[in-house]
Amino acid sequence: MLHIAIVDDNPSDIAIIKEYLTGYFKKRAGSSPIDYTLSAFQDGFSFLSSFSCAAYDLVFLDIYMPRMTGIDVARRMRLVDDGVKIVFLTTSKEHALESYSVFASAYILKPIAENQSLFVSALNRLLPDEMMSGRKLTVHLAGQSTLEIPFARILSVDCNNTRNAVVHLEDKDIPTQNTYQELSALLATDERFLECYHRLTINMDYVTSMEEDLFHLKGNHTAPISRRKKKEVKQGYLQYLLDK
Incomplete structure (x- = not known):
C-alpha cells in the first residue's frame, strides 16, 4: 500500500490536493485499482507526531503555515527519514532554492489548476510502477x-x-x-x-x-x-x- 500525507493549514487546499490525487490514481490504475491511503494534517506539529521512518512514501508540504514552516517540517523529517519523497505545494517561488537543502523532489506553485502538468509529471516521476504495486x-x-x-x-x-x-x-x-x-x-x-x-x-x-x-x-x-x-x-x- 502507498502511504501519502498532505500537510497544509488551508482545508480548501487539502480538499483540492485530495481531489487531484484521487483523479490521478483513478486514471493511472485503469482496471486494477491502486491501494493507497491519504492522511491530512493542518499543521507541522500534528504531522510530525505521527511521522516515523518509512511511515509515508510521499508527503505534500505547504510552506506558509503557522508556528512551523514547511521547510522546518522537512528538516525535521530528514533527521528521521532520508528517503521519503517531499513535494512542496505553495504560493510563492521564494523558497524554491531553499527546498534543495532538504532534498525536495518537486516544488510546485498553487493553484494546482494552473500547474496541473507539473503536478502530474512529478507524480509520474516519483511513483514508478514498482512502487505503485505497493508491496x-x-x-x-x-x-x-x-x-x-x-x-x-x-x-x-x-x-x-x-x-x-x-x-x-x-x-x-x-x-x-x-x-x-x-x-x-x-x-x-x-x-x-x-x-x-x-x-x-x-x-x-x-x-x-x-x-x-x-x-x-x-x-x-x-x-x-x-x-x-x-x-x-x-x-x-x-x-x-x-x-x-
Whole structure:
C-alpha cells in the first residue's frame, strides 16, 4: 500500500490536493485499482507526531503555515527519514532554492489548476510502477513494535552477529528482530530480489554494475557474489535484466 500525507493549514487546499490525487490514481490504475491511503494534517506539529521512518512514501508540504514552516517540517523529517519523497505545494517561488537543502523532489506553485502538468509529471516521476504495486515488508523491531518497509526502498537484507536480519535502505540500516530466513523467504517471492551470497539478498533494481565477484549498488554500496553459486547468481541477474 502507498502511504501519502498532505500537510497544509488551508482545508480548501487539502480538499483540492485530495481531489487531484484521487483523479490521478483513478486514471493511472485503469482496471486494477491502486491501494493507497491519504492522511491530512493542518499543521507541522500534528504531522510530525505521527511521522516515523518509512511511515509515508510521499508527503505534500505547504510552506506558509503557522508556528512551523514547511521547510522546518522537512528538516525535521530528514533527521528521521532520508528517503521519503517531499513535494512542496505553495504560493510563492521564494523558497524554491531553499527546498534543495532538504532534498525536495518537486516544488510546485498553487493553484494546482494552473500547474496541473507539473503536478502530474512529478507524480509520474516519483511513483514508478514498482512502487505503485505497493508491496511492503513488515518487520519486528525492538520493543515489540513493527514497521512496514516498501520493497522498492530495500537495498539489501543480511544478518548481524545475533543472526537477526538487518534491512539496508540506501540511506540507513534497520536492525530487526526477524531472522534472515524469515525475511529472505518473503523477498524471494518478488522478482527483484536475489540471494547473491550466504545470508545476503540484494534488490537488483539497485545494481549499477557487476564484476567477476562483486555487485556495485547505488550509493557506493557493494555486495559479494558467492563463489559456489557464481554461475547461478550471474544468470539470475542477467535474466532479470532481460525480463525488465
